[in-house]
Structure formats: C-alpha cells, structure tokens
Amino acid sequence: MTMRIKNLVTITSITALFASHAMAGDDVLQINRQSRIEFSDPLQGWDRDTYGAGWKRARLIKPSGEIVELLPSERLTSIGGTIFSGAFYSSVSPSRKYVFLSTINTGVVGDGPAQAGKNIHSRAYCPVISTESGCILSSNTGEVCGGHWEGKKDLWRYGVDDRTDTMFKWTSFKAEDIWGSFVKSENFAKSVDWHFEPKINDEVVRSFGLNNILACDPPSAKNRGAYLLVARQLEVEGRGIEAKFLRRKSNVGAKQNNGVDRVKADKSWLYDGPEDQARTRMYLIKGDEIEVISPGSSGWVYVEYKGKNKMAIRKWIKGESIE
Structure with a gap:
C-alpha cells in the first residue's frame, strides 16, 4: 500500500499541500467559527494570462471536518471548465445558511487547442450553496449576480429591486x-x-x-x-x-467494503486535473487502496489516497486503473 514518489521535494510538498487546514496562499471565506470555503490551486501561466486571477478548486469544510468538494466534475482543463473567483467576490447570507459564489464557466468553441481571444467562450455565474449540506441550490447568470445580501432574512437585492425569488429559484x-x-x-x-x-x-x-x-x-x-x-x-x-x-x-x-477501491494497474499515474497534460510525478501501484470522491468526464476519476502517515491526498486518476 505504498505510493511511489520520484523525489524528496515532492514528498515535502505533499505534506504541506494536503494538511487539514488551508495552506498559505489559499483563499478562505469564513462562514462561521467552525466552517469555511477554501479556494485553492490558483490559475498560473497561460491560464492566468487568458482568464485572469482565479482558482481551480473550491471546497466546503463543515463543522464536523467533513469536506465537500464543489463542482469537482467541472475542473478546469485545457478545453474548459469552471473557475472560482475567490473569497473577495463571494458573500455569506445574514443567517449564515447560504453562500453566494462567483464563477466563470469557460470552454473551447470548435476543434483545436484553446487560443486566447479567438475560440474561447466564457460566461459568469453565481451559484448559491447551502452551508449545511454543500448542495448547490441554484446557479444564475446575468444582472442578478451583481446584487447583494440585505437585511436579516436573506434578502437578495439588485439595486432597489428585491430579486430573492430569482436568486432562490429552486431546481429540484x-x-x-x-x-x-x-x-x-x-x-x-x-x-x-x-x-x-x-x-x-x-x-x-x-x-x-x-x-x-x-x-x-x-x-x-x-x-x-x-x-x-x-x-x-x-x-x-x-x-x-x-x-x-x-x-x-x-x-x-x-x-x-467501506467505500474502498483498489488500483489494478502495476503503475497508475496521478494527475492534477482530468487530462493527460496534468500528470504529476506521483503514482500508485497495484493493490493501493483509494476512495472515489467524484467521477469525472471521459473516464477520469477524482480519488483520495491515504498513505502510511494517514495524510489524505486528492488527485485524478484514469478510471481504467481501478478495479
């Protein structure tokens, strides 16, 4: 049950990266003393030049310590996905029951690689999250996203208009x-x-x-x-x-079987995202136990692995590698 890592530098970075608290450089929206939303994996290089500042990952930390990954199946890749704008553009409702998030959904139009200013289509959304369950209750777009919370009853205002019904237009x-x-x-x-x-x-x-x-x-x-x-x-x-x-x-x-799957391939690479270009220097070997956190698209799976030190590592793996 050993994870093979190619060098000591990677081991050190893993220990820091997957600590139970947010690491330095993460963006945190504090909901109350016990719960928060952490934004991590900031856009860098070409991604940042193309889309601006933002985060690839967001997760709700409940008072119990349970982690709820938000939109894991929409992880940003070279052909599109969801970008989280971060804590500054998010807000907690007066009752602390809901969180307003700001996201950008982006994708490549047509065939070929993404080219800034040519074949990339993006649109801003504002999902509302239940802080109790992590359920995404609604996701609007347009002018209503420019509103704000007001009062003590979780009212959503856009200018002088009450747009609460629009913001909380539930879909079952x-x-x-x-x-x-x-x-x-x-x-x-x-x-x-x-x-x-x-x-x-x-x-x-x-x-x-x-x-x-x-x-x-x-x-x-x-x-x-x-x-x-x-x-x-x-x-x-x-x-x-x-x-x-x-x-x-x-x-x-x-x-x-306690929700455990096992790696069946002799060597299975771990990835930062659901695409070949995101391969890390880490891999698992046959028999290693993992837990599936979320199925992705095109056969990718988001998994959690715990090594001998019980440190949780969450990465992507190809579904064909799992029993």
Whole structure:
C-alpha cells in the first residue's frame, strides 16, 4: 500500500499541500467559527494570462471536518471548465445558511487547442450553496449576480429591486425527480418517433453532477429505489464508474467494503486535473487502496489516497486503473 514518489521535494510538498487546514496562499471565506470555503490551486501561466486571477478548486469544510468538494466534475482543463473567483467576490447570507459564489464557466468553441481571444467562450455565474449540506441550490447568470445580501432574512437585492425569488429559484435535484424527468423525456421521444435518445447523464449534468445530487438529496430508505434506477440507467449508458459510485454512496446494491477501491494497474499515474497534460510525478501501484470522491468526464476519476502517515491526498486518476 505504498505510493511511489520520484523525489524528496515532492514528498515535502505533499505534506504541506494536503494538511487539514488551508495552506498559505489559499483563499478562505469564513462562514462561521467552525466552517469555511477554501479556494485553492490558483490559475498560473497561460491560464492566468487568458482568464485572469482565479482558482481551480473550491471546497466546503463543515463543522464536523467533513469536506465537500464543489463542482469537482467541472475542473478546469485545457478545453474548459469552471473557475472560482475567490473569497473577495463571494458573500455569506445574514443567517449564515447560504453562500453566494462567483464563477466563470469557460470552454473551447470548435476543434483545436484553446487560443486566447479567438475560440474561447466564457460566461459568469453565481451559484448559491447551502452551508449545511454543500448542495448547490441554484446557479444564475446575468444582472442578478451583481446584487447583494440585505437585511436579516436573506434578502437578495439588485439595486432597489428585491430579486430573492430569482436568486432562490429552486431546481429540484432529488433522485426521484431526476429519474422522473428522464422517463418523461424518454416517453416523449417514443411518442413522436424521435431518433434522439435521451440520456440520464444529461439530467445528472444539469444537476451539477452526482456529488451535488447526493448532497441535495441525502440517501435514505425513501429515495434508495430512485437512486437504484438512476444507477442502472447510467450502467446502460456505459457509465459503469458512475453507476458503481452512486450505488456505493447511496448504499444501494453494492457490497459493503467501506467505500474502498483498489488500483489494478502495476503503475497508475496521478494527475492534477482530468487530462493527460496534468500528470504529476506521483503514482500508485497495484493493490493501493483509494476512495472515489467524484467521477469525472471521459473516464477520469477524482480519488483520495491515504498513505502510511494517514495524510489524505486528492488527485485524478484514469478510471481504467481501478478495479
């Protein structure tokens, strides 16, 4: 169960980087004495020159110490993703129940590599997060994002206008509703002889990923049936990693092994992001135990590994490397 690291410099940096508290250079939004949002992995080099200042990663630290990764499946890569603007552009509601974040969603239009000022499309959003669960409740864009909290009742103002209803225009991220929406789309496609085949994964993406669905709709005896249906359909669509992850997290149909997966390849590289260009100098070996934090796109998986010193390391790995 040993992680192979190529040199001592990397070992030293890992110890500092993955400490339980925010390291120097991270950006922190304090919610209260027990909880906070940490922004880390700042944009550098070409990314910073192209998009400006920002952060690739954000996570909610709960009073219990539990870590909720925010939008892990939208990690910024060379073809796009989400950029977090940081603590200065975020704000906590008067009740401390919600956090307003500022993000930029960016992507490459057409084929070929990203070229600043040519084929990159970006748009600003302002997701609202529940500080209790880490659930992304809504994500608006446009002028409403230029508002602010006011009063003691979590009112959202844009100028003199009360835009609370707009900012808190809830979308249901419950497993039952996601399954129902998929079935409705499937029935409609059949009724009009539509050759487009609806995908449950499209519903998952619109819900900001499986992690967000689980945060918004915690698994229980009441919703386990719906989670099982979603997991089965993901498997039908060839998304076995996501299906296995959902079954385990929702405690549906998976063998109980404390949520542990094992590396099956003799040597599996770890990556800072879900793409080959982000490969680090670290790798795992066959038999190393990991926990899947979030399935990504195109077969990538965000995992946590704990070495002999129990220090948690979170990196990306190729799904084909996992049993």
